[in-house]
Amino acid sequence: MIKVIDVKKNFGQRILFECKSLTFEKKGLYIIKGPNGCGKTTFLRMLFGKDKEYSGKIHNLFKKNIMLPQQPYFFKGSVEYNLAIALSNESLKSAQEVLNMFGVPLKTNINQLSAGQRQLVSFLRAFYIPSDVLFLDEPDSFLDKEVKEFVYRLIEDEAQKRCIIVVTHYQGVALKGNVIYFENGQIIKEGELYK
Ligand SMILES: Nc1ncnc2c1ncn2[C@@H]1O[C@H](COP(=O)(O)OP(=O)(O)OP(=O)(O)O)[C@@H](O)[C@H]1O
Numbered sequence: 001m002i003k004v005i006d007v008k009k010n011f012g013q014r015i016l017f018e019c020k021s022l023t024f025e026k027k028g029l030y031i032i033k034g035p036n037g038c039g040k041t042t043f044l045r046m047l048f049g050k051d052k053e054y055s056g057k058i059h060n061l062f063k064k065n066i067m068l069p070q071q072p073y074f075f076k077g078s079v080e081y082n083l084a085i086a087l088s089n090e091s092l093k094s095a096q097e098v099l100n101m102f103g104v105p106l107k108t109n110i111n112q113l114s115a116g117q118r119q120l121v122s123f124l125r126a127f128y129i130p131s132d133v134l135f136l137d138e139p140d141s142f143l144d145k146e147v148k149e150f151v152y153r154l155i156e157d158e159a160q161k162r163c164i165i166v167v168t169h170y171q172g173v174a175l176k177g178n179v180i181y182f183e184n185g186q187i188i189k190e191g192e193l194y195k
Pocket residue numbers: 011016034035036037038039040041042043
């Protein structure tokens with residue numbers, strides 16, 4: 001569980017956003033939306049524990065936290081190597097099956113993939129690492145409709161077992177979950193202005 005209590009985030013004199021009260025439960029899908037520059041990535045990093053410069057409290061009680069950043073790190077080498085370095089044999093097989101399904105070559109150097117293919121690899125690598133909470137920062141920006149729909153269903157199913165928090169811009173294909181949005185510098189959960 002993560003509890004956010006009376007949090008304010010500033011950069012110098014500028015107030016970026018505030019969040020009066022928000023709870024992320026043990027399981028479930030949370031979708032963070034808002035215009036460019038409103039602070040979604042900043043908020044995600046604060047929940048993850050990477051950014052600690054704010055007033056108020058964020059209690060993150062999850063033991064194992066995994067984050068997929070907007071620009072994930074890749075090791076020099078093949079697609080397979082980039083997965084094998086992070087995943088158990090069983091998880092590696094699951095990731096490989098998805099990549100085979102979408103025609104992503106496993107033996108190819110990671111740098112030779114398209115942006116969308118690389119994004120799918122980085123998503124699968126983060127997704128198949130066991131965790132209590134998974135933070136995904138725009139995992140879908142380069143994916144085509146078919147891959148996006150597949151990834152969204154994977155996320156939705158998995159969110160029945162653990163907590164997944166996603167930042168996304170995309171409006172076309174529905175990702176079903178609790179929507180959290182930024183409005184006039186306030187972070188609000190859909191349906192309840194302030195708890
Ligand atoms: N270290 C920093 N110092 C000063 N300002 C920063 C810093 N990091 C982020 N900002 C500013 O905070 C704002 C929010 O940035 P953030 O990346 O969180 O937005 P976002 O909602 O994720 O945007 P996008 O949708 O474009 O990815 C931006 O205006 C950015 O310039």
